[in-house]
Amino acid sequence: MQSTNFRFKALEKTLDRKPVPVKCPSDKISEYFGQNVFDKETMRRVLSADIYKALIMAIDKGAKIESHVADAVASAMKSWAISKGVTHYTHWFQPLTGATAEKHDSFFEPDVQGRHMEKFKGSALVQQEPDASSFPSGGLRNTFEARGYTAWDPTSPAFIMENGSGKTLCIPTIFVSYTGEALDYKTPLLKAMAFVDQAATDVCKSYFDEGVTQVKASLGIEQEYFLVDRALYRARPDLVLSGRTVFGHSSAKGQQLEDHYFGSIPTRVHNFMVDLEVESHKLGIPIRTRHNEVAPRQFECAPMFEEINLAVDHNQLLMDLMEKVAERHDLKVLLHEKPFAGINGSGKHNNWSLVTSTGKNLLSPSFKPEDKLQFLTFFINTIKAVHEHNGLLRASIASAGNDHRLGANEAPPAIVSVFIGSQLTKVLDDMENNASVEHNGDDNMFMQLGIDKIPPILLDNTDRNRTSPFAFTGNKFEFRAVGSSANSASSVTVLNTIMADQLNKFKKEVDALIANGDKKEVAIVNVLRRYIKESKDIRFEGNGYSEEWEKEAARRGLSNITNTAEALDEYLTDKSKNLFVSNNIYTEAELEARLEIMWEHYIMKVQIESRVMGDLALNHIIPATLRYQNELISALSDMKSLGLDYENTVGFQTVNEITHHLNIVKAKVHEMIEARKAANKVEDNRERAIMYKDIKEGFFDEIRYHVDKLEFLVDDAVWPLAKYRELLF
Numbered sequence: 176m177q178s179t180n181f182r183f184k185a186l187e188k189t190l191d192r193k194p195v196p197v198k199c200p201s202d203k204i205s206e207y208f209g210q211n212v213f214d215k216e217t218m219r220r221v222l223s224a225d226i227y228k229a230l231i232m233a234i235d236k237g238a239k240i241e242s243h244v245a246d247a248v249a250s251a252m253k254s255w256a257i258s259k260g261v262t263h264y265t266h267w268f269q270p271l272t273g274a275t276a277e278k279h280d281s282f283f284e285p286d287v288q289g290r291h292m293e294k295f296k297g298s299a300l301v302q303q304e305p306d307a308s309s310f311p312s313g314g315l316r317n318t319f320e321a322r323g324y325t326a327w328d329p330t331s332p333a334f335i336m337e338n339g340s341g342k343t344l345c346i347p348t349i350f351v352s353y354t355g356e357a358l359d360y361k362t363p364l365l366k367a368m369a370f371v372d373q374a375a376t377d378v379c380k381s382y383f384d385e386g387v388t389q390v391k392a393s394l395g396i397e398q399e400y401f402l403v404d405r406a407l408y409r410a411r412p413d414l415v416l417s418g419r420t421v422f423g424h425s426s427a428k429g430q431q432l433e434d435h436y437f438g439s440i441p442t443r444v445h446n447f448m449v450d451l452e453v454e455s456h457k458l459g460i461p462i463r464t465r466h467n468e469v470a471p472r473q474f475e476c477a478p479m480f481e482e483i484n485l486a487v488d489h490n491q492l493l494m495d496l497m498e499k500v501a502e503r504h505d506l507k508v509l510l511h512e513k514p515f516a517g518i519n520g521s522g523k524h525n526n527w528s529l530v531t532s533t534g535k536n537l538l539s540p541s542f543k544p545e546d547k548l549q550f551l552t553f554f555i556n557t558i559k560a561v562h563e564h565n566g567l568l569r570a571s572i573a574s575a576g577n578d579h580r581l582g583a584n585e586a587p588p589a590i591v592s593v594f595i596g597s598q599l600t601k602v603l604d605d606m607e608n609n610a611s612v613e614h615n616g617d618d619n620m621f622m623q624l625g626i627d628k629i630p631p632i633l634l635d636n637t638d639r640n641r642t643s644p645f646a647f648t649g650n651k652f653e654f655r656a657v658g659s660s661a662n663s664a665s666s667v668t669v670l671n672t673i674m675a676d677q678l679n680k681f682k683k684e685v686d687a688l689i690a691n692g693d694k695k696e697v698a699i700v701n702v703l704r705r706y707i708k709e710s711k712d713i714r715f716e717g718n719g720y721s722e723e724w725e726k727e728a729a730r731r732g733l734s735n736i737t738n739t740a741e742a743l744d745e746y747l748t749d750k751s752k753n754l755f756v757s758n759n760i761y762t763e764a765e766l767e768a769r770l771e772i773m774w775e776h777y778i779m780k781v782q783i784e785s786r787v788m789g790d791l792a793l794n795h796i797i798p799a800t801l802r803y804q805n806e807l808i809s810a811l812s813d814m815k816s817l818g819l820d821y822e823n824t825v826g827f828q829t830v831n832e833i834t835h836h837l838n839i840v841k842a843k844v845h846e847m848i849e850a851r852k853a854a855n856k857v858e859d860n861r862e863r864a865i866m867y868k869d870i871k872e873g874f875f876d877e878i879r880y881h882v883d884k885l886e887f888l889v890d891d892a893v894w895p896l897a898k899y900r901e902l903l904f
């Protein structure tokens with residue numbers, strides 16, 4: 176039988192793979208770290224003192240940038256970039272599609288006299304009108320105004336992207352409609368940063384340290400990913416089109432031995448990692464760690480934490496770099512949350528904290544009793560905020576990809592709970608149960624409350640609960656349920672907003688008690704004690720993956736919605752709207768537009784998966800299986816004509832089993848197509864999203880089950896799709 180089996184061609188290619196050597200620019204990272212970034216150091220060098228000062232005021236304090244300052248910065252930026260071989264520039268932004276967008280313009284501009292000049296004015300730096308018509312707007316631009324523009328974000332430094340032989344100056348920008356509605360991830364994030372800065376500074380200044388002038392949220396993003404051979408990836412249309420394998424029988428060996436986690440990194444992968452680190456370092460991304468993850472072919476990298484806006488930009492850039500660098504090593508990065516069934520999925524752990532202008536980490540328990548109260552204030556307010564808005568946090572990480580990871584097979588449930596470890600649990604229990612503080616405001620109070628017992632370094636820091644979606648890990652909270660391909664801005668915008676809102680409420684309550692004559696510390700402790708009680712239900716120290724927890728969480732009234740279509744509703748509850756609108760993070764119109772976009776995006780993703788399934792089943796699986804079945808049948812008919820007992824053979828059984836599975840696959844694919852047609856007729860995005868969710872839940876697993884059975888029955892030599900063992904080992 177003649178067939179061009181792409182799978183075997185791909186497998187042959189993988190046999191010749193050699194590690195691609197990587198040359199580091201220097202032995203010392205410090206010699207090239209940030210060489211492609213227009214950072215503060217470079218600015219100080221190339222700008223006049225006045226201009227530099229004005230720009231720093233804008234970066235650190237949000238001061239307005241005058242046009243002569245913008246002109247001077249643009250001119251210096253251009254000279255710096257051209258000296259490094261840059262020919263083009265682009266405003267770099269993060270539309271709601273999840274990727275980053277660029278529109279390249281050349282510095283080169285012939286003028287009216289026919290002279291040729293390289294130009295870049297302040298106005299081009301500060302603002303641009305990309306052709307925004309193809310970016311999602313959730314109907315915003317129709318309702319308001321047809322144009323959108325990008326505007327410079329001076330808090331994130333411009334950088335040079337090297338791509339093949341070209342170099343482009345990228346200027347981080349926000350993306351808003353002409354009437355000012357945000358159409359991107361960065362705009363609300365910047366607002367939420369300012370909000371948490373105001374609220375946290377207010378609390379610090381009023382109760383703990385008058386010297387605090389600013390509080391910044393810090394973020395360290397651990398990025399998990401899979402790496403597979405490029406040729407095998409190309410031999411899987413589902414990976415190419417949907418980012419995950421919609422079919423695939425589990426391999427005889429999976430992750431059960433957990434040998435990958437501690438194993439050494441293969442040389443090819445190691446070289447990819449070194450290469451990625453070099454490219455990241457040139458762009459000022461402080462990547463530090465690299466190691467294997469539990470699943471085969473799964474890896475992780477993490478930069479040092481940075482100020483939140485920069486951390487998000489750097490993560491977006493990192494994902495971009497990963498793709499480009501992998502290509503050089505004939506590898507393909509899979510950022511999908513669940514590329515393989517039966518194998519761990521990938522997340523993006525968001526390590527989050529708050530740091531004061533005086534350099535103190537507000538979530539770090541320290542030695543002095545007063546500092547401990549400050550720590551408890553921020554620690555308990557975070558827990559309270561997460562409790563109050565757990566559904567919203569859940570919504571902030573909702574995506575079609577993450578649906579395969581949260582609340583699906585062999586995955587954590589879609590419940591947001593907080594793990595704090597045994598030591599802090601004891602501290603909070605003691606605080607909650609100790610009533611004497613009401614009468615006693617003296618120095619002994621810290622001791623009475625057991626606050627003095629909080630050790631500066633927590634044992635639980637090492638004894639972590641890996642099943643918790645939101646865990647306190649010593650000096651920061653780690654939001655782990657974020658999807659590996661997500662833009663982190665979505666979740667940390669919510670986190671900053673709920674924290675800021677909570678801190679403002681806390682401040683009001685404490686001030687009221689102080690006005691009533693309570694001593695400051697007593698007032699703080701009493702409010703915190705109430706918060707401990709009120710938010711107890713969000714705390715969970717046990718196995719977050721267990722079925723008992725799901726039941727217990729339901730009793731506690733915690734949100735547990737396993738699909739994006741419905742999880743997103745939380746953005747539009749009165750509570751959430753009030754939170755966002757009253758604090759100027761989103762207008763109501765922006766919120767609604769965002770939801771339209773997210774529902775549409777979800778629909779498209781599920782639709783693509785569903786189409787890929789249909790296509791693979793009808794055009795790849797069924798024909799290959801039929802060819803094999805026909806071979807069996809003709810052998811059986813030979814037997815029959817020779818008068819042999821063909822009915823009691825494996826061949827005969829197999830033919831029947833194949834028929835059984837093929838019939839179901841074919842029937843279900845057709846039913847699924849009809850269901851899609853019905854869904855596509857529905858106008859309303861939310862309603863259509865729910866219908867697509869039903870398609871996913873009603874058909875995907877069943878079709879897959881039968882295709883995977885066929886993979887097990889059909890001769891390996893004719894199976895068209897690269898198998899799990901080939902992709903993963």
Ligand code: ADP
Pocket residue numbers: 393394395396397464477478479480481524526527528529536650651
């Ligand atoms: P693990 O995988 O054990 O969770 P890693 O060292 O891989 O730990 O990742 C920890 C991440 O947390 C790093 O990105 C680190 O920079 C970040 N981090 C550490 N301290 C803070 C902090 N105060 N605020 C935000 N992120 C932090």
Ligand code: MG
Pocket residue numbers: 397524653
């Ligand atoms: Mg982690």
